[in-house]
Amino acid sequence: MSRRVAIVTGANRGIGLAIVRNLCKNFSGDVILTSRMTSKGKQALQILQKEGLNPIFHELDITQSASIWMLREYIEERYGGVDILVNNAAVSFDKGEKVPIFRKAQLCFENDFFGTLNVIKLFSPLLRPHARVVIMTNGYIGISSALTGDAKARFNVESMSLYDLEVLANEYLKAVKYGTYQKFGWPESPSQCAKLLLVAMAKILSKTMEKDQRRNLLINACCPGWTRSGGSREYLDDDGTAVGGVVLQEPDTAASDVVWLATIPSGTATPCGNLVRHKKVVKAST
Numbered sequence: 272m273s274r275r276v277a278i279v280t281g282a283n284r285g286i287g288l289a290i291v292r293n294l295c296k297n298f299s300g301d302v303i304l305t306s307r308m309t310s311k312g313k314q315a316l317q318i319l320q321k322e323g324l325n326p327i328f329h330e331l332d333i334t335q336s337a338s339i340w341m342l343r344e345y346i347e348e349r350y351g352g353v354d355i356l357v358n359n360a361a362v363s364f365d366k367g368e369k370v371p372i373f374r375k376a377q378l379c380f381e382n383d384f385f386g387t388l389n390v391i392k393l394f395s396p397l398l399r400p401h402a403r404v405v406i407m408t409n410g411y412i413g414i415s416s417a418l419t420g421d422a423k424a425r426f427n428v429e430s431m432s433l434y435d436l437e438v439l440a441n442e443y444l445k446a447v448k449y450g451t452y453q454k455f456g457w458p459e460s461p462s463q464c465a466k467l468l469l470v471a472m473a474k475i476l477s478k479t480m481e482k483d484q485r486r487n488l489l490i491n492a493c494c495p496g497w498t499r500s501g502g503s504r505e506y507l508d509d510d511g512t513a514v515g516g517v518v519l520q521e522p523d524t525a526a527s528d529v530v531w532l533a534t535i536p537s538g539t540a541t542p543c544g545n546l547v548r549h550k551k552v553v554k555a556s557t
């Protein structure tokens with residue numbers, strides 16, 4: 272049988288780097304540290320090598336299909352399949368950074384939503400039985416109760432297809448472009464919209480995976496909890512150590528929960544299609 276392999280996107284810093292570190296210690300197989308910039312990826316590799324760990328670097332920009340294909344070809348040739356796929360890469364912003372809302376929405380959806388979706392679409396055929404897929408999201412902001420009106424009425428995760436979700440994402444972007452997003456019931460923050468669509472993506476894909484001939488494929492959305500890394504910069508309290516009074520945890524602490532979800536033992540059927548934080552399923556609507 273081919274060697275087992277785990278892939279982590281956006282792993283040159285923050286929680287992604289910590290997930291690679293944890294997988295190198297706890298997963299029996301190769302761990303692929305990916306980064307959109309080769310220089311940053313190689314620096315991250317050196318950090319882990321100094322700790323006596325041996326991940327393998329491969330470039331991956333999740334917004335570029337050619338880049339996703341190159342990684343896929345490498346994995347297919349070398350391993351013939353995938354055992355763990357952690358979709359961690361995401362855009363992050365500085366607190367108070369002045370980015371026009373349409374540009375912010377473009378970035379959040381190009382990276383977090385469509386980038387993640389395209390990675391999963393291209394790697395799905397390679398998933399081996401008992402493979403685990405994790406989609407990193409934010410369960411504090413990415414909850415569907417943030418929706419009202421038309422957006423809420425259209426957001427029926429139980430009956431939606433992946434295609435419906437993509438249509439909704441494009442409609443949201445159009446509404447932002449024309450300044451009508453609030454009229455349709457979308458919240459103010461583009462990050463919030465992207466993250467809640469990612470939670471829905473995990474739910475919708477889990478239904479396809481349940482019917483798949485390959486046994487026991489599990490996909491879940493994961494909120495790591497507020498962590499001292501790029502993803503929390505935008506939301507920091509004035510003292511810089513907490514978000515809404517919640518003290519930030521270290522990336523390695525966050526990574527241990529993510530790796531728990533990415534390494535659910537073979538044959539276990541749950542959680543699947545859920546939003547999970549600190550090893551517990553949370554309601555995606557509250």
Ligand SMILES: NC(=O)c1ccc[n+]([C@@H]2O[C@H](COP(=O)([O-])OP(=O)(O)OC[C@H]3O[C@@H](n4cnc5c(N)ncnc54)[C@H](OP(=O)(O)O)[C@@H]3O)[C@@H](O)[C@H]2O)c1
Binds near residue numbers: 281307334362410
């Ligand atoms: N930190 C938190 O408190 C928190 C809370 C909830 C959810 N999360 C989620 O957890 C995940 C990790 O968060 P984090 O705080 O570690 O984020 P981070 O420090 O901002 O790191 C994000 C990583 O994604 C990479 N990336 C961005 N765009 C990419 C692209 N197009 N292709 C490939 N890689 C790309 C970045 O690369 P560059 O270095 O090149 O920019 C970086 O390596 C994210 O999905 C985030 O939304 C974080």
